[in-house]
Amino acid sequence: MNVIADLCIIPMGVGVSVSKYVAECERILQNAGLHTQLHAYGTNIEGEWDDVFAAIKACHEHIHAMGAPRISTTLKFGTRVDRKQTMEDKIQSVQSKL
Amino acid sequence: MNVIADLCIIPMGVGVSVSKYVAECERILQNAGLHTQLHAYGTNIEGEWDDVFAAIKACHEHIHAMGAPRISTTLKFGTRVDRKQTMEDKIQSVQSKL
Amino acid sequence: MNVIADLCIIPMGVGVSVSKYVAECERILQNAGLHTQLHAYGTNIEGEWDDVFAAIKACHEHIHAMGAPRISTTLKFGTRVDRKQTMEDKIQSVQSKL
Amino acid sequence: MNVIADLCIIPMGVGVSVSKYVAECERILQNAGLHTQLHAYGTNIEGEWDDVFAAIKACHEHIHAMGAPRISTTLKFGTRVDRKQTMEDKIQSVQSKL
Numbered sequence: 001m002n003v004i005a006d007l008c009i010i011p012m013g014v015g016v017s018v019s020k021y022v023a024e025c026e027r028i029l030q031n032a033g034l035h036t037q038l039h040a041y042g043t044n045i046e047g048e049w050d051d052v053f054a055a056i057k058a059c060h061e062h063i064h065a066m067g068a069p070r071i072s073t074t075l076k077f078g079t080r081v082d083r084k085q086t087m088e089d090k091i092q093s094v095q096s097k098l
Numbered sequence: 099m100n101v102i103a104d105l106c107i108i109p110m111g112v113g114v115s116v117s118k119y120v121a122e123c124e125r126i127l128q129n130a131g132l133h134t135q136l137h138a139y140g141t142n143i144e145g146e147w148d149d150v151f152a153a154i155k156a157c158h159e160h161i162h163a164m165g166a167p168r169i170s171t172t173l174k175f176g177t178r179v180d181r182k183q184t185m186e187d188k189i190q191s192v193q194s195k196l
Numbered sequence: 197m198n199v200i201a202d203l204c205i206i207p208m209g210v211g212v213s214v215s216k217y218v219a220e221c222e223r224i225l226q227n228a229g230l231h232t233q234l235h236a237y238g239t240n241i242e243g244e245w246d247d248v249f250a251a252i253k254a255c256h257e258h259i260h261a262m263g264a265p266r267i268s269t270t271l272k273f274g275t276r277v278d279r280k281q282t283m284e285d286k287i288q289s290v291q292s293k294l
Numbered sequence: 295m296n297v298i299a300d301l302c303i304i305p306m307g308v309g310v311s312v313s314k315y316v317a318e319c320e321r322i323l324q325n326a327g328l329h330t331q332l333h334a335y336g337t338n339i340e341g342e343w344d345d346v347f348a349a350i351k352a353c354h355e356h357i358h359a360m361g362a363p364r365i366s367t368t369l370k371f372g373t374r375v376d377r378k379q380t381m382e383d384k385i386q387s388v389q390s391k392l
Contacts, residue, residue: 209376245351249347249351253295253347256295256373257295260373260375265375266372266373266375266376267374268371268372269372270368270369271369271370271371272366272367272368273366273369274364274366274367275358275365276363276364276365277358278307278364
């Protein structure tokens with residue numbers, strides 16, 4: 001089952017600047033071979049369900065290992081069985097109507 | 099790694115009424131032995147990371163099997179390594195300050 | 197336009213414990229005359245659109261005034277024009293199927 | 295108060311394809327003079343709080359007027375009072391660490 005997700009991880013108890021944690025997650029996601037796209041409020045991820053969620057778990061484990069005592073994450077994710085659709089397809093589908 | 103989550107699953111392409119799909123997810127989460135609490139915009143879930151995410155995957159698979167061609171889910175989830183905290187602890191912590 | 201929302205406010209740069217900020221938001225929402233229900237990962241809110249969003253703005257302003265330099269909030273909100281539906285209706289609709 | 299938001303609007307009861315509704319929202323946000331960036335699971339928005347939330351309300355009203363009986367939206371939004379930060383700043387802050 002393919003999934004398109006949008007991941008926003010917020011480490012808590014480490015001050016206001018969290019970009020170094022987000023950068024580490026980017027590395028984890030990319031090393032997992034996932035298709036990703038960083039934006040201003042999270043990261044789009046596309047891949048097989050188990051691969052995507054294993055990488056997200058690795059992100060939480062790694063951020064805790066970096067010293068963050070608490071993490072609160074917001075994740076949107078979509079699956080569909082009627083047809084295949086990539087992240088680029090979704091953006092193109094909207095832009096073609098603009 | 100223990101996780102407290104808040105799950106909101108939206109089946110698409112099946113009309114405006116989605117409560118039968120949500121009810122099926124409640125059954126899946128409870129049959130998985132997870133601690134859950136339904137509210138007006140989702141379900142709180144507490145458990146071991148792998149158990150929680152396996153149950154969420156089963157929810158997506160089951161809703162598709164029920165006939166929903168597309169699903170979009172919003173999930174919040176939190177982990178902490180500084181101390182143990184249950185869903186009841188979180189609510190009590192706020193209510194003690196009211 | 198009536199709205200049912202689910203609010204989860206995360207103050208950043210103030211340490212791991214955020215319940216005092218959440219408690220202040222509860223007070224603001226209740227003083228605004230909104231119907232609310234606290235749960236383990238946020239607060240359900242029901243009311244007129246403008247009232248709900250004015251109260252949420254007041255929460256952000258107040259949390260900053262309390263000393264939090266940064267806030268990241270996740271909000272789900274739903275509107276419908278086919279029929280009236282309360283927070284209790286939504287829960288009852290699922291529970292009647294369990 | 296400046297806000298950076300991430301908007302994901304899901305019209306319900308209109309079938310699986312929702313890109314025409316998303317495209318209309320893009321127009322509303324742009325006509326409101328907001329800085330926006332479409333991605334594969336939503337739209338980043340930057341602007342003054344009142345302008346951003348007025349535009350989001352207009353999106354809900356317009357989608358209902360287009361015929362969608364129900365809408366469920368997930369919105370993330372952040373404010374900070376310690377310093378100014380644009381959407382580009384946030385992305386650059388992460389990319390500089392990669």
